[in-house]
Amino acid sequence: MPPPRDSAAPSLLARTIFASRWLQAPLYLGLIVAQGVYVWQFLLELWHLIEAAFFHRPGAHELGTQVMLGVLGLVDVVMIANLLVMVIVGGYETFVSRLHLDGHRDQPEWLDHVNAGVLKVKLATALVSISSIHLLKTFIEIREPGQIFDHKPVLWQLAIHFAFLLSAIVLSWTERLMLLATPHPAEPPAH
Numbered sequence: 001m002p003p004p005r006d007s008a009a010p011s012l013l014a015r016t017i018f019a020s021r022w023l024q025a026p027l028y029l030g031l032i033v034a035q036g037v038y039v040w041q042f043l044l045e046l047w048h049l050i051e052a053a054f055f056h057r058p059g060a061h062e063l064g065t066q067v068m069l070g071v072l073g074l075v076d077v078v079m080i081a082n083l084l085v086m087v088i089v090g091g092y093e094t095f096v097s098r099l100h101l102d103g104h105r106d107q108p109e110w111l112d113h114v115n116a117g118v119l120k121v122k123l124a125t126a127l128v129s130i131s132s133i134h135l136l137k138t139f140i141e142i143r144e145p146g147q148i149f150d151h152k153p154v155l156w157q158l159a160i161h162f163a164f165l166l167s168a169i170v171l172s173w174t175e176r177l178m179l180l181a182t183p184h185p186a187e188p189p190a191h
Contacts, residue, residue, distance in 0.1 A: 021096050028092050035084045042077045045070065068140055076133045083126040090119045117175040124168035131161040 049070035053063065089108065093099050094116055101107040110122070135157055142154070 024091070024096050028088050028096070031084055031088050035081055035088070038077055038081045038084065042074060042081070045073045045077060049074070065140060069137060072133055072137050072140070076130060076137075079126065079130050079133065083123065083130070086119065086122050086126065090114045090122070094119060117171075117178060121168070121171050121175050124164065124171045128161070128164045128168050131157075131164050135161055 049067065052066045052070060089099070089111065093111060093114055099111075101111065110118075138154055138157055
């Protein structure tokens, strides 16, 4: 006996809703393009660092500060690129489709246990790291002799940094509570 005709409608609706996840694929492709822009930004900042170090011969203190700020700028670009990779790979794997990388020698270790909660914690931690780099750059720039110091931008950066830090702690704590609340299969007795 064939199933009732009404059961096809929810099935079609369910399939349509499930297929809608593919609407995110162009967003991940856009993030890949953005990562290409960050590669270009990295190369430009690297060139400026090389120029400052080898072609513009400022004083020793000024050169040290320029090199330190240049390296922090490079680290900042790399950390944002890492954040993009986590969002692209982890988000695609979690929300769109499996990447089928099992056994691939370059498969990231964290991809084996990625889910929306783990991805949120990783992203929050990355934001704290990026914020730390920006704070460090600000503190280095404050040391510049003869520069007028304005407290407000530094206080705002500190407030934002602590908000990121608090968010990462709360997300980590929540993820841990959810993991503890999830029942785990019983282990077989050891012989």
